[in-house]
Each structure stands twice: as structure tokens, then as C-alpha cells.
Amino acid sequence: MFNFPAPTIDWVIIAPTMIVSITGLLALCLEMIWPKRDNTWIIGVSLVGLIMAAVSVVAQFSYPEATTFSDTVIRDRFALVMQLLLIVAAFCSLLFSESYLRDKRISYGEFYPIILWSLVGGMVMVTTRNMLLMFLGIEILSIALYVLAGLSRSESKSEESALKYFLLGSFASGFLLYGVALLYGATGSLDISAIASAWPRADLMHQTLLVFGFGMVFVGLGFKSAFVPFHQWTPDVYQGAPTNVSAFMAAGSKIGALAALWRFLEGAEGMKAIWMPALTVVAILTMTAGNLAALVQKDAKRVLGYSSISHAGYILVGILAHFAAPDKVGFGSLAYYLLSYTLMTVGAFAVVSLGANKGKEGTKFEELRGLWRRSPFAVACLIVFVASLIGIPLTSGFAGKFMIFGDALKANLTVLAIALAINSILSVAYYLQMIKAMFVDDVEGDEVIEKRPVSLGMTTVCALCAGGIVAAFIFTPVVIEFLVGKS
Amino acid sequence: MNGVPLVAYLLVGLFMFTIGVVGVVIRRNPIVIFMCIELMLNAANLTFLAFARYMPSSNVAPTGQAQAVMSGQMMVIFVMAVAAAEVAVGLGIIMAIYRLRQNIDIDEMNLLRG
Numbered sequence: 198m199f200n201f202p203a204p205t206i207d208w209v210i211i212a213p214t215m216i217v218s219i220t221g222l223l224a225l226c227l228e229m230i231w232p233k234r235d236n237t238w239i240i241g242v243s244l245v246g247l248i249m250a251a252v253s254v255v256a257q258f259s260y261p262e263a264t265t266f267s268d269t270v271i272r273d274r275f276a277l278v279m280q281l282l283l284i285v286a287a288f289c290s291l292l293f294s295e296s297y298l299r300d301k302r303i304s305y306g307e308f309y310p311i312i313l314w315s316l317v318g319g320m321v322m323v324t325t326r327n328m329l330l331m332f333l334g335i336e337i338l339s340i341a342l343y344v345l346a347g348l349s350r351s352e353s354k355s356e357e358s359a360l361k362y363f364l365l366g367s368f369a370s371g372f373l374l375y376g377v378a379l380l381y382g383a384t385g386s387l388d389i390s391a392i393a394s395a396w397p398r399a400d401l402m403h404q405t406l407l408v409f410g411f412g413m414v415f416v417g418l419g420f421k422s423a424f425v426p427f428h429q430w431t432p433d434v435y436q437g438a439p440t441n442v443s444a445f446m447a448a449g450s451k452i453g454a455l456a457a458l459w460r461f462l463e464g465a466e467g468m469k470a471i472w473m474p475a476l477t478v479v480a481i482l483t484m485t486a487g488n489l490a491a492l493v494q495k496d497a498k499r500v501l502g503y504s505s506i507s508h509a510g511y512i513l514v515g516i517l518a519h520f521a522a523p524d525k526v527g528f529g530s531l532a533y534y535l536l537s538y539t540l541m542t543v544g545a546f547a548v549v550s551l552g553a554n555k556g557k558e559g560t561k562f563e564e565l566r567g568l569w570r571r572s573p574f575a576v577a578c579l580i581v582f583v584a585s586l587i588g589i590p591l592t593s594g595f596a597g598k599f600m601i602f603g604d605a606l607k608a609n610l611t612v613l614a615i616a617l618a619i620n621s622i623l624s625v626a627y628y629l630q631m632i633k634a635m636f637v638d639d640v641e642g643d644e645v646i647e648k649r650p651v652s653l654g655m656t657t658v659c660a661l662c663a664g665g666i667v668a669a670f671i672f673t674p675v676v677i678e679f680l681v682g683k684s
Numbered sequence: 685m686n687g688v689p690l691v692a693y694l695l696v697g698l699f700m701f702t703i704g705v706v707g708v709v710i711r712r713n714p715i716v717i718f719m720c721i722e723l724m725l726n727a728a729n730l731t732f733l734a735f736a737r738y739m740p741s742s743n744v745a746p747t748g749q750a751q752a753v754m755s756g757q758m759m760v761i762f763v764m765a766v767a768a769a770e771v772a773v774g775l776g777i778i779m780a781i782y783r784l785r786q787n788i789d790i791d792e793m794n795l796l797r798g
Contacts, residue, residue: 371724382735385752
């Protein structure tokens with residue numbers, strides 16, 4: 198009665214995902230062959246695998262758009278670029294992991310395969326328009342991150358953050374799933390593009406289903422990308438989780454969730470009149486609440502958590518600008534901003550992770566005192582990252598914010614543009630607090646931490662991120678053309 | 685299932701989902717919270733299956749009927765697998781917390797604040 202044709206598989210499209218998952222398996226095998234040894238080989242294999250995956254993504258830039266696995270996996274420029282950004286985020290987070298995990302005394306080799314599979318989840322999410330695959334991708338990404346957040350098993354804070362992330366994350370996926378169920382009921386398909394065709398000919402009941410379904414999906418994705426009012430978990434989880442995991446969480450899971458949101462909004466463009474005002478409010482609240490709450494924080498990782506909330510707001514402005522005027526604004530500034538966001542956030546987390554010592558976290562402002570004396574190069578790079586997070590000229594953060602500002606004006610979203618500008622100024626204060634803490638000398642009574650050599654991975658990631666930020670500013674048009682192609 | 689209208693299934697699903705959400709918000713034991721989350725996932729499953737069973741009445745082209753029915757049923761299988769994976773990880777985290785402090789009350793999880 199039901200004839201199931203075997204899907205034809207285009208291996209080139211899924212090559213990046215396959216490479217990363219196989220690299221994860223290899224890394225796990227290495228860990229099993231030489232347990233409890235130093236993780237040099239595991240890191241080597243993981244990094245080589247990531248580079249190969251990145252090459253296989255970039256090589257596909259010149260290929261035409263295509264789909265495989267019965268139209269569930271797609272290759273378009275957006276999917277490729279988001280995959281590349283995810284790989285960059287994972288690569289940078291892996292580079293500084295070993296020395297940090299050693300300082301925290303949790304250098305388990307299993308960390309590397311799990312973070313690679315988490316990356317696989319993100320890559321699945323961004324290469325599909327099918328809600329089943331998107332749900333699976335989100336879950337693969339999140340479940341791996343739940344484990345990693347609790348990696349520091351002897352530390353109450355880490356476990357607490359894992360539990361919070363786990364409960365709120367699965368709560369959010371419950372919403373997402375129920376939303377998908379309603380959308381499926383209204384369209385009879387799990388493909389997001391079916392929403393677009395179902396909306397114009399829907400009667401009142403189906404319209405209600407579509408609107409509620411889309412709202413539920415937005416709640417689910419809003420949790421993952423930390424939009425206000427679903428943002429409360431972010432600073433807690435970022436503070437408690439090991440710093441390298443927070444770095445990947447901040448960059449990787451946000452890229453995945455925002456890309457998925459982009460796809461959903463693409464499908465729901467017909468009901469723009471309903472969601473555009475709601476999302477405008479969400480964007481303004483997200484930017485402002487993130488920045489205001491960050492002002493009173495005393496912990497560098499919490500500050501970065503709140504800053505990532507407000508950055509999610511800036512990025513949402515970019516997304517809304519595209520959907521307000523699709524023919525005038527492409528995804529160029531979104532991709533550029535996500536690239537610079539990845540570099541500056543992962544870089545900042547990397548430098549903050551230098552506070553770890555003798556199994557302790559050490560990211561409170563008073564514990565970071567004198568970091569300048571201990572590792573001058575890293576703190577110098579942090580200045581670049583913070584300048585970029587604020588949006589000071591000569592950094593890619595400035596160029597990205599400027600472009601999103603311009604997009605918002607082009608799309609007649611003046612309110613959002615003004616909110617963005619005000620918030621950029623607001624954010625200066627707390628970033629400077631963080632920098633200041635590192636330059637203040639040790640106060641009498643502080644535990645004196647001797648100067649340690651900074652690991653090669655840490656130096657590399659600082660140099661890469663800082664160099665990338667400045668280079669991306671100087672060659673802004675080149676970078677954008679690389680990301681979105683000639684238009 | 686003759687005579688039972690689609691709306692009945694949807695209402696049961698919605699009811700289960702609401703119980704789940706309310707439970708997550710008001711209960712203090714992580715294991716109970718987690719059971720409420722499972723309830724939410726199963727409410728979604730029930731909704732999927734109800735829609736899949738009654739699909740011919742929806743606005744799908746006749747040629748796509750079989751596929752429309754199948755995709756809803758497939759989704760349920762995947763959701764069950766994902767829920768099982770979540771249980772494994774979640775109970776592991778709760779165990780780790782219990783070992784650290786002999787207590788898993790949510791109200792005492794207050795180390796992280798600013």
C-alpha cells in the first residue's frame with residue numbers, strides 16, 4: 198500500500214557533517230586505546246578533522262543549490278556559511294581547552310568527541326528545512342552540551358548549571374515540539390516551506406493552528422538563542438559550566454538556533470504582520486535587558502553571559518531587517534556579525550579561562566586582579582575582543598554593528614536602529630569594568646598566583662581571534678563577498 | 685476510534701501539555717520536573733498521531749497523503765528516541781548532584797546568581 202523508495206544520497210552535501218561525526222568516533226577510539234594519557238593525539242585528530250570539514254564546506258561554495266535525502270538536507274549558501282561559522286566556533290573552543298581543563302583538573306579525553314558531536318547537531322540544524330531534522334539537530338546539540346556543562350563533576354556550580362541548562366533546555370524543546378506538532382497538523386508536512394504555501398489558503402482554524410504553532414516554535418528557539426523573556430538561564434549556565442564549554446555554548450548553540458529561526462521566519466513570511474511587531478519588542482527588550490543586567494555583575498563569565506544576550510538582540514535586529522525588506526537586505530551582515538561574534542566571544546572566554554588555577558574557576562573580578570602581569574599577551578588580545586564587543590572602530594564588531602544599523606534604516610526599522618545605537622553606548626561601562634579588574638594589581642591578602650607559561654593553544658586562539666577581528670574589519674567587503682558570494 | 689473526533693484528541697494533548705508546563709513551574713523536585721517535561725513531549729506525540737490519523741481531512745493534496753501520514757508517525761518514533769536519550773543524561777546529572785550534596789532540592793540550587 199505504501200511504497201517507500203530508498204532516498205538517493207548525495208554524499209558531497211553531507212560530507213562536512215560526516216567528517217565531523219567520524220572524527221568524533223576516532224577521537225573516542227583514541228581515548229579508549231590510551232585512557233588517562235595526555236590528550237595530544239585526540240586534540241590533533243579533532244583539529245585536523247575540523248579543518249577537513251571546513252575545507253569540504255568551502256569547496257562547496259561554488260556548487261549549485263541542491264537537496265538530498267528526499268529534500269530533507271539542503272545545500273544553499275546560507276547553510277554552508279552557517280556550517281563554516283559553527284566549525285570556526287568549535288575549532289577556537291577546542292584550541293584553548295586542554296590547558297584550561299588541566300588547570301581545572303578535569304582533563305577527560307571524552308570532552309573532545311562530545312563537543313564534536315554537539316557540533317554535528319548544530320550542522321544538522323542549519324542544513325535543513327525539515328522540522329524533524331531540525332528537532333533532532335537541536336537535541337543532539339543540546340544533549341551533548343548538557344553533559345559538557347556538568348563536566349566538572351566535583352564542583353557544585355558546574356553540576357548546578359548542568360541541571361538548570363538541562364531542565365530549561367528540555368522544557369524549551371517541549372514547546373518547540375508541540376509547536377511543530379501544531380504546524381504539522383495545519384500543513385500536513387514537516388517541511389517548513391509548506392507553511393508558506395498553507396498560510397494563504399488556510400481557513401480560520403488552520404490559521405489559528407499556524408499562528409499558535411509558530412509562536413510555540415519561537416518560544417523554543419528563543420530559549421536556545423537567549424531572547425528576553427527566555428534568557429534567565431544564560432548567565433547562570435555560562436558562569437557554572439567550564440569556560441571552554443561556555444565559549445562553545447555562546448557561539449555554537451546561538452548560531453544554530455538563530456539559523457533555525459531564520460528558516461522558520463522564511464517559511465512564516467506570509468504572517469509577517471503578526472510576528473513582526475512581537476519580535477520588534479523582543480529585540481528591543483533583549484538588547485536592553487542584557488546590557489542593564491550586566492552593569493551590576495561581579496563575575497567575568499556572567500558579564501559575558503549577559504553580553505551574549507544583548508548580542509542576540511543585535512543579531513535579531515539584523516534578521517528582522519532582512520524580513521522587513523527581503524529584496525534590499527540579504528544575509529550578508531548577519532553572517533558577518535555572527536563571524537565576528539564568534540571570534541570575539543570565544544576569544545574573550547579563552548582569556549577569562551586563564552583565571553582557572555588549581556581546580557578552581559577564578560573568574561570573579563577580584564580573582565582576575567593582576568592577570569595583566571601574569572599573561573600580558575592574552576590580556577592585550579582581550580582588549581581587542583572587548584573593543585569589538587563594544588563596537589569600537591578598527592574592529593569587526595564595529596563594522597558588523599554598523600551594517601546591521603544600516604540594514605535596519607534601509608528596512609525602515611528606525612526604532613530598532615536607535616535602540617541598537619543607545620545600547621552600544623550603554624555596554625561600554627561593564628566591559629571596561631572587566632578590563633579594569635585585570636589591570637589592577639593584586640591587593641594585599643590576595644592569594645598570590647605565580648606566573649605560569651601560557652599554553653601554545655591559548656596563544657594561538659588569542660592570536661587567531663584578535664587577528665581575525667582586525668582583518669575582518671580591514672577587509673570587510675572581501676569577507677562579505679566570501680560569505681555570501683557576488684550579488 | 686470510530687466516532688471520536690480529532691478535536692477530542694487535540695484537547696487531551698493540550699490538557700497534558702498544560703499539566704506538564706504547570707508542573708515544571710510549580711514543582712521543586714528535579715525528577716518530578718523532568719517527568720512533567722516528559723508529559724509535554726508525550727502531549728506533542730499524541731497531537732502528532734492524532735493529526736496523522738485524521739490527515740485526509742486536512743488540506744493536503746491527495747497525492748501527498750501517504751507521505752503526510754508517514755511523516756507524523758515517524759516524528760513520534762524519533763521523539764521517543766530523543767526522550768530516552770534525555771532521560772539518560774538527565775538522571776546522570778541528577779545523580780552527580782546527589783553525590784555532591786546528598787540532596788536534590790531545586791530551591792537549594794542557588795550558588796549561581798549575580
